[in-house]
Amino acid sequence: MFSCSVGLEDCLEEIDAQEIKSLAIYKDGKNDTLYFPDNKNFPYESAGRLLRNGRLVQRLRKKAASHANVQLEEGTVKFLIEEKGVVKGVIYKNSAGEEITAFAPLTVVCDGCYSNLRRSAVHNKEEVLSYFVGYVTKNTRLEDPHSMHLIFSKPLPCVVYQITSNEVRCAAEVPADSIPSIANGEMVNFLKKTVAPQIPDGNLRETFLKGVEEGLLEIKTTATKSTMSAKQV
Template identity: 30%
Template structure:
């Protein structure tokens, strides 16, 4: 962990200062965005973070164009400058060695938007520096207790208990509204959200040095008979490789994981990538991993409390949509609370949170459903899913709207769930047609019956996620 003196050496607030308009637990992506946005409205904001040293994660490194746009709306676009952030222009999907180019679709201004990829920790530190520089934001390095302060009579959350770093004494801060933004491993979530986090796979991350990318400034998705591999630059000399492994992964201690990487994954990669991938595997002492989680959104109904970011809603990181959702949620919360003068007006705040839950779906339902459905197709682990995977790749090869609309949805620039549903089922029917096309006419009677199984599989893939977004 890299120390950051200008953040770690922050003086504590004066002893009498224990009351704020807003308390935010977690100075990560959404926590910093909300701190800045709400402080600019004249709110007195407390931002609590357990550890202000630079984090080191293997996900949260690719910000889609929709996230860049939201960052601009928050006045935080400058956080993408001053460090080695790399422009991202789209994707290349490689299916059993055959590539298809998927650039970001042309926007309304006639230009192709750009995403950005970077070291997660460096971006977080830029956001924290922006919070520190914003009038009205007080940053305290402290571990927050799971037991929030609650009004015994009304159940209203009125503050937090925390232990400042370097001390053993627990202190209390009070706030009209508390935001929980403590991430995917939230220790507060379980007391307020009954839904359970689902983990079906893990990303294992490697950092490749001076890798020769098949297509510069593009994310590379490698599809084979195994789960997908994602490659993208995070710096001038660094490229992130994320290898998805379903179920129980091979052991690190006996060398099985390295053997899997070199024996099963390496041969599926583009030839240009293989030397740097091999070196990264051989040089690594321990390959870091991250669970790929799914948590449907839940409406915030506890007075005085709002769960945001990964604390409330997660999706598979294959499509890189998490930060885009977080920044857009910050924009929406800022706008909805703009006309709320008194955050102690519980009825009005809950009314705004009701609006937040339903209005955010225009973007988040697209990002959430697309991430889960696309992962199911890209990680195809049964014959029917493999038919859909092959059809999906062939659909991209058609070009035009068959590429522009899906990548527009993925990028966070196109926010229309109906467009997603249309293209998903178009892929399903096109997959069935491809199955007939590549099968001998003598076997078409078999294809006829199998086509029903393929379409049923497509429905099983997407319909549960559509339903979850309506709750």
């Protein structure tokens, strides 16, 4: 275990994370900017960081491995070991293909929305509400890189924001029951002809379209889900 607070700021600098201080909103041809509160009595600056997630995880792993009392081993977790409803450890497959059993006083699961461990850890009913379709526009700098740009487009919103000094992430939300195919070009057509015209003309729209044209093989989709407990159902 290591202190995230000691190494996190260094990791953010190493991965070129971008500072965010406001939310820019666009709807029906109008726009406004909501700035984060500037509270002098608060011990920390009111700002966020926009970044490439994978790079941060890799830097945190590297930072953790630099501590003498930390041992990192890469593997794929297959099962959680439980005793009377309490997680005691994991069974994982290492890089050599061997199944290893490991016990620990604390097991932390951070495995994403497609985790194969989710059903064993949380017994809730899941419902896919929509999908976020995203890609990165490279070699680009927004005119206002310190704002997250939220566009209330139809049928669902989209966002554009700086994640490194020369990369911008663009993401559009798509209804779960009508997601266009990436393979046959429907998704590109949807982004160019349905979403792009609703983005303010100029730097934002140009950045959005540039990423569609240049990042065809890097468009990714992520499900947005609602989870309900058995009692709520």
